Structure formats: structure tokens, C-alpha cells
Amino acid sequence: xxxxxxxxxxxxxxxxxxxxxxxxxxxxxxxxxxxxxxxxxxxxxxxxxxxxxxxxxxxxxxxxxxxxxxxxxxxxxxxxxxxxxxxxxxxxxxxxxxxxxxxxxxxxxxxxxxxxxxxxxxxxxxxxxxxxxxxxxxxxxxxxxxxxxxxxxxxxxxxxxxxxxxxxxxxxxxxxxxxxxxxxxxxxxxxxxxxxxxxxxxxxxxxxxxxxxxxxxxxxxxxxxxxxxxxxxxxxxxxxxxxxxxxxxxxxxxxxxxxxxxxxxxxxxxxxxxxxxxxxxxxxxxxxxxxxxxxxxxxxxxxxxxxxxxxxxxxxxxxxxxxxxxxxxxxxxxxxxxxxxxxxxxxxxxxxxxxxxxxxxxxxxxxxxxxxxxxxxxxxxxxxxxxxxxxxxxxxxxxxxxxxxxxx
Amino acid sequence: xxxxxxxxxxxxxxxxxxxxxxxxxxxxxxxxxxxxxxxxxxxxxxxxxxxxxxxxxxxxxxxxxxxxxxxxxxxxxxxxxxxxxxxxxxxxxxxxxxxxxxxxxxxxxxxxxxxxxxxxxxxxxxxxxxxxxxxxxxxxxxxxxxxxxxxxxxxxxxxxxxxxxxxxxxxxxxxxxxxxxxxxxxxxxxxxxxxxxxxxxxxxxxxxxxxxxxxxxxxxxxxxxxxxxxxxxxxxxxxxxxxxxxxxxxxxxxxxxxxxxxxxxxxxxxxxxxxxxxxxxxxxxxxxxxxxxxxxxxxxxxxxxxxxxxxxxxxxxxxxxxxxxxxxxxxxxxxxxxxxxxxxxxxxxxxxxxxxxxxxxxxxxxxxxxxxxxxxxxxxxxxxxxxxxxxxxxxxxxxxxxxxxxxx
Numbered sequence: 001x002x003x004x005x006x007x008x009x010x011x012x013x014x015x016x017x018x019x020x021x022x023x024x025x026x027x028x029x030x031x032x033x034x035x036x037x038x039x040x041x042x043x044x045x046x047x048x049x050x051x052x053x054x055x056x057x058x059x060x061x062x063x064x065x066x067x068x069x070x071x072x073x074x075x076x077x078x079x080x081x082x083x084x085x086x087x088x089x090x091x092x093x094x095x096x097x098x099x100x101x102x103x104x105x106x107x108x109x110x111x112x113x114x115x116x117x118x119x120x121x122x123x124x125x126x127x128x129x130x131x132x133x134x135x136x137x138x139x140x141x142x143x144x145x146x147x148x149x150x151x152x153x154x155x156x157x158x159x160x161x162x163x164x165x166x167x168x169x170x171x172x173x174x175x176x177x178x179x180x181x182x183x184x185x186x187x188x189x190x191x192x193x194x195x196x197x198x199x200x201x202x203x204x205x206x207x208x209x210x211x212x213x214x215x216x217x218x219x220x221x222x223x224x225x226x227x228x229x230x231x232x233x234x235x236x237x238x239x240x241x242x243x244x245x246x247x248x249x250x251x252x253x254x255x256x257x258x259x260x261x262x263x264x265x266x267x268x269x270x271x272x273x274x275x276x277x278x279x280x281x282x283x284x285x286x287x288x289x290x291x292x293x294x295x296x297x298x299x300x301x302x303x304x305x306x307x308x309x310x311x312x313x314x315x316x317x318x319x320x321x322x323x324x325x326x327x328x329x330x331x332x333x334x335x336x337x338x339x340x341x342x343x344x345x346x347x348x349x350x351x352x353x354x355x356x357x358x359x360x361x362x363x364x365x366x367x368x369x370x371x372x373x374x375x376x377x378x379x380x381x382x383x384x385x386x387x388x389x390x391x392x393x394x395x396x397x398x399x400x401x402x403x404x405x406x407x408x
Numbered sequence: 409x410x411x412x413x414x415x416x417x418x419x420x421x422x423x424x425x426x427x428x429x430x431x432x433x434x435x436x437x438x439x440x441x442x443x444x445x446x447x448x449x450x451x452x453x454x455x456x457x458x459x460x461x462x463x464x465x466x467x468x469x470x471x472x473x474x475x476x477x478x479x480x481x482x483x484x485x486x487x488x489x490x491x492x493x494x495x496x497x498x499x500x501x502x503x504x505x506x507x508x509x510x511x512x513x514x515x516x517x518x519x520x521x522x523x524x525x526x527x528x529x530x531x532x533x534x535x536x537x538x539x540x541x542x543x544x545x546x547x548x549x550x551x552x553x554x555x556x557x558x559x560x561x562x563x564x565x566x567x568x569x570x571x572x573x574x575x576x577x578x579x580x581x582x583x584x585x586x587x588x589x590x591x592x593x594x595x596x597x598x599x600x601x602x603x604x605x606x607x608x609x610x611x612x613x614x615x616x617x618x619x620x621x622x623x624x625x626x627x628x629x630x631x632x633x634x635x636x637x638x639x640x641x642x643x644x645x646x647x648x649x650x651x652x653x654x655x656x657x658x659x660x661x662x663x664x665x666x667x668x669x670x671x672x673x674x675x676x677x678x679x680x681x682x683x684x685x686x687x688x689x690x691x692x693x694x695x696x697x698x699x700x701x702x703x704x705x706x707x708x709x710x711x712x713x714x715x716x717x718x719x720x721x722x723x724x725x726x727x728x729x730x731x732x733x734x735x736x737x738x739x740x741x742x743x744x745x746x747x748x749x750x751x752x753x754x755x756x757x758x759x760x761x762x763x764x765x766x767x768x769x770x771x772x773x774x775x776x777x778x779x780x781x782x783x784x785x786x787x788x789x790x791x792x793x794x795x796x797x798x799x800x801x802x803x804x805x806x807x808x809x810x811x812x813x814x815x816x
Contacts, residue, residue, distance in 0.1 A: 027465065027469040029470035030470065035472060040473050041468075041475075044468050048464070049465055052460055052461075056456070056644075057457055060449075061452035062438065064443060064445070064449055064451065065445045065449045065778060065780070067645060068645070072646070098507070098510065099692060100693055100694075101667030101692045101693030102506065102510060102692055102693055105692075109549075129671075129679060130667050130693065132679050132680075133666045134665065134666060134667055134692075136681065137664055137681075141517075236464075236698055237467075237468055237475060238695045256545055256549055258542060258544075259510070259513075259538050260509065260537055261538075268783060270537060271556070272540075273540075273541035273544065284509045284510055284542075286638075287507070287646045288507075288646045288648055288696040289644070289645035289699070290646075290696075290698045290699045290702060292646070294464075370472065375676060
């Protein structure tokens with residue numbers, strides 16, 4: 001048995017990995033590159049490369065305007081229906097549209113207006129900054145305010161801290177399910193129940209969960225959700241985002257950006273807006289077809305591999321990283337900025353270091369290792385189980401080690 | 409000299425067309441297809457087909473997250489700067505983001521909030537329905553209301569009808585410069601002056617003008633504009649839209665959807681939003697890179713051909729259509745639903761017919777002619793001078809004629 005910290009050990013793990021063949025389904029242009037940033041931008045599925053040719057030359061180039069009736073109009077709900085299976089939602093509860101920020105705006109304004117007399121939105125300091133900005137703007141536009149629960153350790157926010165501010169003035173609680181920096185995972189069911197007990201609606205941002213951490217919106221009783229398709233779903237740079245509205249809530253909420261494709265029968269070109277029944281009302285303008293269609297191959301790969309297997313490998317790989325951190329990196333000044341308990345951790349490991357920014361830059365420039373950096377001092381090492389190898393993670397650890405030793 | 413209504417005449421016109429070579433720069437997959445719907449979805453530039461390969465395989469596939477620093481982050485303002493040259497704006501006054509509807513929402517809410525104490529938005533009944541829906545929603549969200557000036561003839565709205573409702577309670581006047589159904593073109597300078605005289609801001613939707621009708625926002629003193637990139641700019645299905653904010657107004661307006669990419673230094677990941685200086689504050693979330701980048705080849709073709717030549721050919725071709733309508737189609741029950749004066753007309757010709765819907769369907773199914781239909785009875789014949797031939801227009805007229813004769 002090779003030593004745990006050896007390259008041989010990593011290779012042995014790769015050889016025994018039942019998801020190993022999925023790596024071949026992605027373009028690996030630089031075999032020596034250690035890409036541990038799939039949590040920021042996922043790799044290109046080979047099927048997406050094929051699709052892009054068909055999409056541009058055949059669909060746009062040859063079919064022209066006919067493309068709308070030959071599939072484009074349904075892309076948003078059809079691919080949304082596939083994503084639904086990854087987050088415990090019905091196929092009529094998820095669609096793709098706009099960006100995560102715009103979707104968050106639409107749903108949070110809709111939620112505020114559905115709870116007149118309640119003026120607050122509750123979130124926490126671990127939420128992605130864009131969510132904080134948009135929630136504050138939505139609250140402001142509706143004459144309310146945003147309440148941001150701090151994180152004492154910078155890594156987690158316990159349920160009781162959230163519950164403490166959930167009074168009867170709260171219209172909406174909105175959190176990232178897996179937080180972007182520490183990868184802390186909220187207890188979706190417990191937090192949702194607390195929000196409901198306070199009479200508030202619950203909105204989850206699933207950007208750092210979808211495709212890597214199992215989510216069951218229905219079982220949790222969640223009302224609303226948004227999320228991003230370019231991380232673990234491998235949907236392409238800036239891929240349109242998804243949104244979820246619980247079925248029983250769909251008719252009660254109004255999209256504040258009431259564009260034509262959210263109208264009942266948009267091709268009536270009627271001067272008055274009548275919201276489409278069901279979820280379609282949350283579409284606004286015409287979607288960017290090329291970017292939208294390109295999401296499907298990545299989602300298909302996640303469905304094919306199965307979230308249980310993905311999650312199992314993700315836990316194994318983040319545990320591997322953390323074990324190596326304990327033995328080799330902690331003595332060099334790295335601290336773990338992610339939860340130690342895998343049940344509370346998503347699919348990346350955050351390592352803080354006083355020289356974090358310099359180390360991150362050197363990883364990229366001198367070691368061909370790509371993680372990413374989040375201020376003030378966190379290096380995120382992302383695991384995307386469909387293509388991340390133990391050999392890569394070994395390479396990342398070796399580089400982190402060598403660089404920090406060199407600092408001394 | 410061949411007869412005006414003959415195929416030979418059309419071919420002779422094509423032979424003498426100085427823009428003829430531009431047609432070869434587009435993919436023409438079906439040479440026999442008469443495509444007169446470039447005003448709805450423009451054709452695929454061959455350069456875009458090349459770009460799509462580079463973009464997907466090289467940029468996303470190989471460069472991965474590095475793509476953001478190698479060009480993606482600047483796409484929005486860089487291509488926006490090119491579009492600026494087509495609409496009389498500065499390169500720092502135009503950017504690409506979101507859809508036309510979402511941009512209209514952002515700018516109209518920003519305008520309403522910049523004019524406190526004024527509660528009305530003025531538009532007209534010829535505006536695109538999505539604009540009416542979004543303007544009404546924006547007014548509503550800000551506690552105001554939308555005033556829609558009717559069109560008496562269904563084709564035009566005179567300045568004095570607009571001026572009549574421009575009281576001191578008007579915060580914003582928002583119109584389509586070229587209207588989607590009749591192709592009527594407002595006098596941008598005169599309407600803008602009237603809005604300003606009333607103390608209102610002026611917002612133009614340039615979707616049916618950009619790339620076909622010269623626009624000079626600066627000369628007109630316009631405050632705000634939005635527009636679409638998938639019509640005469642040939643930017644691809646659902647291509648992201650552009651927005652314009654007059655330089656001197658940029659610091660005074662706030663984007664209501666304050667997403668992270670509109671923040672000053674978004675990569676600070678700071679919990680508080682501080683709007684970027686200048687126009688970038690009107691970006692919200694992460695843009696769909698593939699759809700966004702694909703806009704550039706079409707814009708380049710328009711710049712290369714030059715708007716003066718494009719407009720000259722557009723007028724010649726719409727005049728050709730109208731002359732043939734007068735002689736051959738009017739007797740068959742078609743009425744002209746576009747302005748007769750080319751100075752007031754954009755780049756399509758609207759023909760109304762009691763059997764409009766049936767005729768439109770038959771054109772597509774039996775004649776391989778693709779125009780489009782707008783309720784209740786209008787067939788739009790679009791001229792996109794970079795690739796529309798007289799031979800195609802001849803084919804469209806022949807089909808319109810044969811079909812309507814057959815109805816008799």
C-alpha cells in the first residue's frame with residue numbers, strides 16, 4: 001500500500017474511481033493543468049462542442065426564424081425540467097432565464113409584494129455578495145430593509161442565529177444553500193421550517209449546490225430558489241440561470257419584470273399583460289438561445305452519473321484534501337476555512353493563509369494549478385467529481401506545500 | 409429595359425447592387441428560400457460560425473476560467489462601443505447586457521426614481537407590447553402609471569398627439585424609434601425636445617432601427633436607449649440586448665438590479681454595493697458569454713458596409729416593394745400598413761389583408777417564402793440590405809399575388 005501522501009496513492013484512487021470514465025466526456029485540452037476551479041466555471045462537455053456546431057450552423061444558420069417553433073421556445077422549461085430532477089422539484093417548477101442576480105431580483109420583489117405589511121428580508125453574511133446587493137435593492141424598492149445575520153467564525157451561521165431575527169416583520173428569508181466562500185451547507189429543511197414558522201417565504205440560492213450537493217426542495221417545503229448553471233452543471237461561461245417557484249405559489253406571485261415571453265400567448269401581441277399560468281410568467285424577455293441550449297449536455301452528464309455517486313466522490317475527495325491539509329499544510333500556516341464535518345460542507349475546500357493572494361497567483365503562474373482566491377485570504381480548491389482526479393488534488397497539495405515552504 | 413415587374417428587372421437590380429457581395433458573407437443554406445424576416449431574426453454571418461468554434465473549443469474548453477481575464481469581462485463594453493458608432497453615441501455610453509425587456513425595466517425604473525414627484529410614463533400604442541408591459545410594471549412599482557397615446561390610423565402617431573399628454577407630471581417618455589408593426593419612424597429629435605421641454609427624460613427603443621435606420625442619439629439629445637441585437641445586427645437568436653445612458657446622466661442614475669458586475673471592483677466581494685462609475689453600473693449579473701460574443705461579427709459587417717449605404721438600399725428595396733404593391737397587390741385586397749413616405753419608414757413593409765394569417769401560413773408552407781405575421785392581419789416583409797436581394801423580393805411579391813388571386 002503506497003503512502004497516503006504519495007502520487008502512487010492518488011493514482012490508485014483514480015484507478016478505483018467508478019466515475020473515472022466521465023472525465024473522458026469532457027475536453028481536456030491541457031492534460032498537465034490542475035484545474036480545481038470547476039466550482040467557478042465547469043469544463044466543456046464534448047457533447048456541448050458537438051451541439052454548438054449543430055446549434056449555430058444548422059439551427060440558426062439554416063432554420064433561421066423557424067428555430068423558435070422547432071425547439072428554442074421550449075428550451076427554458078425543457079432543460080429546467082431536467083435540472084428539477086437534481087433539486088427535488090417538479091418538472092413544472094423550474095425554468096432557465098436571465099442571470100442568477102436578475103432571477104433573485106424577480107423572485108425577491110415578488111415575495112415582498114406577496115407579504116404586504118412585512119418589511120424585512122433576512123439573509124446572512126456568508127451569502128454571495130451579489131445576493132446581498134440584489135436583496136438590499138429589492139427590499140429598498142419595496143420600502144423595506146435587509147437584515148444580514150453575521151457569521152461569528154466566518155465559516156458557518158447556526159440556525160439559532162437566523163431564528164433570532166425571524167420576527168413577524170419578515171417577508172422573506174434568502175440564503176445560499178452552500179455558501180460560496182467556506183462551502184458551509186445550511187440545513188435546508190430546518191431553516192425553511194423556521195422561516196415558515198415566522199410567516200416568511202423561503203428562497204434558496206443553489207448556485208454552489210446544484211450538481212454537487214443533493215437538494216430536495218419539495219421535502220424541505222421551500223418556496224423559491226435560484227441557481228447558476230456554469231459551475232457544477234458545466235453549462236458554459238455566463239450560462240443563463242434557473243429559478244424555482246413552488247407549484248402552489250406560482251399563481252399567487254407576479255413577476256415584476258413582466259416581459260412578453262412571460263405573457264399568456266405572447267404572440268397575440270396584445271397591449272395588455274396577462275401573466276402566463278404557472279411558472280412561465282417568470283420569463284421576461286427573449287432568452288439567449290445559444291448560451292441557453294449549451295447548458296443541456298452538462299446537465300445530462302450529471303443526471304447520467306447520478307447525484308448520489310457524485311456526492312460520495314465529492315466527500316471522499318474533499319476529505320482527502322482535508323486529511324492532507326491536516327498532515328502537511330497546517331504546519332505551513334494554512335488554516336481550514338471550511339466546515340470539518342462533511343455533512344455541512346459542499347464540494348470545495350477553503351484554505352486560508354496570511355499570504356493567500358500571493359500563493360494563489362504563484363499556483364497559477366508557476367505551478368499550472370488553477371484554484372481561485374476570495375478576499376481577504378482564502379484559496380478555494382474545488383472538486384468537480386465528474387472530472388476532478390486525485391492526481392490533480394495531489395498536484396494541488398504538492399504545489400501549496402512547496403510554495404508555502406518557500407515563503408519561510 | 410425589362411419590365412418593372414419581371415424577374416429580369418429584379419436580377420438586373422441585384423447585378424447593379426453595390427452591397428451585393430455582402431450576401432456572400434452570410435451562410436445561405438437554402439438558396440431557394442425567400443427570407444424576408446431578417447427584421448425578426450437576422451441571418452448567420454460566416455465569421456460568426458468561425459467564431460463559435462474558437463469560442464467554445466479554444467476559449468471555454470481550453471482557457472477555462474482564464475477566459476474572463478482574456479476578454480470575456482470586456483465583451484459587454486467592447487462590442488457595445490462598436491454599436492455606439494451605429495447610433496450616434498460615445499463608446500463609453502453603450503453596453504450589452506440582459507434582454508431588451510430587462511434593460512428597459514432597469515432604465516425606466518432608474519428614470520422614475522430620478523424624477524421624484526413625477527408619476528407618469530408616456531408611450532404610444534405602436535410600441536412593442538413587451539415595452540408596454542414592462543413600462544407599466546415599472547410605473548406601477550414606482551407608484552406611477554403609464555399613459556398610452558393611441559394611434560388613429562394604426563400606422564403613425566404624430567408629435568402633437570404625444571405633446572398633448574406631456575404635462576409636468578411626466579417623468580419619462582419611452583417610444584420605439586421604428587415601430588415593430590408599421591415600421592413608422594418617430595422624429596427622434598423633435599420628440600426628444602418635446603419630452604425635455606416637459607421636464608421628462610427620453611428613452612428610445614432602437615430594436616427595429618439599429619443597423620438599418622441611422623440614429624444619432626447625441627444630436628437628438630436623447631437620455632436613454634435600449635435595443636436588440638438579433639434583428640438587423642444579425643447577432644443570433646435571443647442575443648443579449650444593448651443599453652445606452654447619456655454620459656452626463658450616468659452618475660445620477662442607479663440600476664435597480666444592482667448585481668455584482670455593476671459594482672465598482674466586483675472582485676473585492678465586498679458586502680456593500682457601490683455602483684461602478686460610469687455605465688458599467690447598468691450591468692447586473694454575469695452575462696451569457698457565448699451569446700454575447702457572437703454578436704460581434706454581425707456588427708462588424710454593418711460597420712464595414714456603412715449605414716448610409718445600408719439605408720440607401722433599404723429605401724430602394726422598400727420603395728420597390730411598395731411600387732409593386734401599388735400596381736399588383738392593391739387590386740387583390742392588400743393595403744399598405746406602413747408609411748408611404750420613406751423618411752418615416754424603417755426597413756420593412758407591412759401589408760394588411762383580411763386573410764392575412766392564412767396568406768402568411770401559405771407563403772411559408774407552399775412558397776418557401778418567410779415573412780412574418782402580426783395580428784390581426786399584417787404581413788411584414790422585411791428588408792435586410794446586407795443580404796436581401798431584389799430577386800427574393802420579386803419572389804415574395806409573386807407569391808403574395810398568386811395566393812391572393814387564388815383566394816378570389
